[in-house]
Amino acid sequence: MRLRPIALLATLLAAGAGLEACTNLLVTKGASKDGSTMITYAADSHTLYGELYYKRGGRHLAGERRDIREWDSGFTFDTGKLLGSIPEAPVTYTRVGNMNEHQLVIAETTFGGRKELQVPSGIIDYGSLIYIGLERAKTAREAIQVMTSLAEEFGYASEGESFSIADPNEVWILEMIGKGKGQKGALWVAYKLPDGTISAHANQARIRQFPQNDPNNALFSKEVIPFAKSHGYFKGEDKDFSFADAYAPLTFGALRACEARVWSLFRRAAPSQNLSIDYVKAVKGAKPLPLFVKPDQKLDVRDAMELMRDHFEGTEFDMTKDVGAGPYKLPYRWRPMNFKVDGQEYLHERAISTQQTGFSFVTQSRSWLPDPVGGVIWFGVDDTYTTCYVPISCAIKEPPKAYAIGTGNFSEFNWDSAFWTFNFVANYTYTRWSDMIVDVQKVQREFEGRFVADQAEVDRTALNLYKQDPGLAREYLTQYAAKNTEQLMARWKKLGEFLIWKYLDGNVRNEKGEVTHPNAPEDWLRCIVKDHGDVIKVKKVEGLAPDEE
Structure with a gap:
């Protein structure tokens, strides 16, 4: 049965086993601004516990084996089914x-x-390919x-995937999909971004035409075009082949819930491009988003963080x-995203910032510094x-x-877990968003601003130690x-306590600590009046019958 676009989207979003709602910049x-390469990643899943995966490198004897475990069944290394x-x-x-220790970064989104x-024969799933x-x-x-040869030799075991891959000098997008049931190997294409550009992907394949004689x-895999032709996914000359159109045809869900996030990143980083919203609204004849754009201004690490903080504001x-935001302008909609009223289907927006993120990061790979000093993962x-x-x-022990x-x-x-501490603050903030987020951002910006300001001195100290002994630099970092x-955890717990004190029972304490009762915003009061005004309207009391004894 062929699903309608929204029904198809619901099916994709309900597939809770995978990180099927991630965003990469x-x-x-x-x-x-500083000549670093950067990758951002938001790992979004309602059942993903956010933690920092870590595995030491080493030397191994001939004959040693590495187990391959299904990444999606646990989201923590080596907790899934043995493949x-x-x-x-x-x-x-x-x-x-x-x-990794060489400043190499790999992230993903599932398309x-x-x-x-989507059911190829193999043992290497996307998480295993990354790590x-x-x-x-x-x-x-x-x-x-490494990734493509592993998929070819041992078989790919996941759905279509977009990978972001960066070292201190180059940034690539690799897109891969299997060949179907019982067929080993994978179909893939990798594209190096032109220097001076940015790109993004968010659960939809994005590489269309690509140079075929410019390694x-x-x-790309030798079968990627012949396979598409033999299966009826593409007709035409090889030069016109589009990986995304052949292997991930667009749906309404792919546009509205996926490409819309890319559009929002691009429209903020490169407003001069005037990229039309029509494409992600599925307007017939609208021009697709480009694979990459040149930002209007060069980006620093704080810019990258802020680009990942987005609810389509101003669009x-x-x-x-809308009324779904409630009186305090909450830019979140609890799942499911789709719903039906009187037989009509509707769909909430899916923004970059979302409540179900397990972890996210912004990486910096800096070619002018030795790897232990140059590689930084800004983790949250x-x-x-x-x-x-x-x-x-990237050099921590x-x-x-x-x-x-x-x-x-x-x-x-x-309370010892950052994941639970940050969720505690965020979930309380959702109850009175427009007021509480101001308090949260004050602390957030204080710490992030300090970390960024201190980074140059940290680099100098670490570099001096590295020249003496790389081990000293690693210990310092x-x-x-x-x-x-530790400082952040202590402050975030205090922030949670402060929010409960300030906003207890719907009260709002002012700068003096005095309890006040500010009214809800007028536009929300008008919604109440429109819906329930006849019942709660204050009326003049007259003509009532006297009490009878």
Whole structure:
């Protein structure tokens, strides 16, 4: 049965096993203020516990095997179903989250693609490709070679996937999909972003036409075009082949819930482009979004953080404007996203900032610094809008306790866990958003501003220590991340206590600590009057019958 567009979207969003609602921003060296490459990632799932994955590198004996476990069944390394094993590499590299010790970064969003290709034969799923790639590659090109060769040799085991891959010099998008039931291998294309540009993807394949005789800027599987032709996905000359159109045809859901997030990133970073909203509204004849744009101004790490904080503010999709936002302009809609009234289907917007984010990050890979100093992952948990990003070096010897695997889990609340502490503050903030978010952002910006301001001195200190002994630099950077995280955790708990004190029982304490009772915004009061005014309207009392004894 062929699903209608909204029904198809509902099916995709209901597939809770995968990170099927993530967002990536990719920034090349020439598009950043300091010459770093940057990747952002929001890992969104209603059952994902946010923590900082960490695995030490090492040397391995001949004959050692590496287990491949299904990433989606646990979201924590080696907690899923055993899919098989592969020969271990002689040398593996330490990885901190989605960055390894060589400043290589790999992130993803799932686009699904054609249903008949979503059940390929193999043991390497997308999560395993990411983390094995980080363990075995030093550069983006090496990562592409590792990931694609693994999929070819051992078979791909996931739906269609878009990968963001960056080293200190190059930024690539790799898109991959399987060949269908019983067929091993994968179909893929990788495209290097032109220097000075940014790109993004958000659960929809984005590579269309690509250079087919320019291996410096585009790589692809030898079967990607012939396979599409033999299965009727593409007709025409090879030069006109589009990976996205062949393997992930657009639906209303792909436009409105996925490409709309890319549009919002682009319209904020490059407003001069005047990219029309018509495309993501599925207006017939609208021009597709470009794969990449040149930002109006070069971006720094704070810009990248703020771009990941987005509810379509200032557009007709603005989630603070309709009645669903309530009296305090809450830009969130509880799931399911789709609903039906009187036989008509409707769909809430899906913004970049969303309540179900497990973790997110902004990475910096800096070519002018040695790897232990140059690679920084600015890490946060929960909603991108309410989180606070902490700088963590790719050279740390262990993760800060609040983010470490084993500190907490999704099954029970734990004040030692950053995930639960930040969720506590965010979920309380949702109850009176327009007022409380001001208090949250005050602390958020205080800490992020300090971290960014301190980074130059941290770099100098770490670089001096590195010249003496790389181990000293690693120890310093480990302690620095731990200290910042401890301070942030303590402050965020105090923030939660402050919010309950200030907004207890619908009261609002003023600057003097006095309890006040400000009215709800007038536009919300008008909604109440329109819906219930006849019942609650104050009337003049006259002509009542006297009490009878």
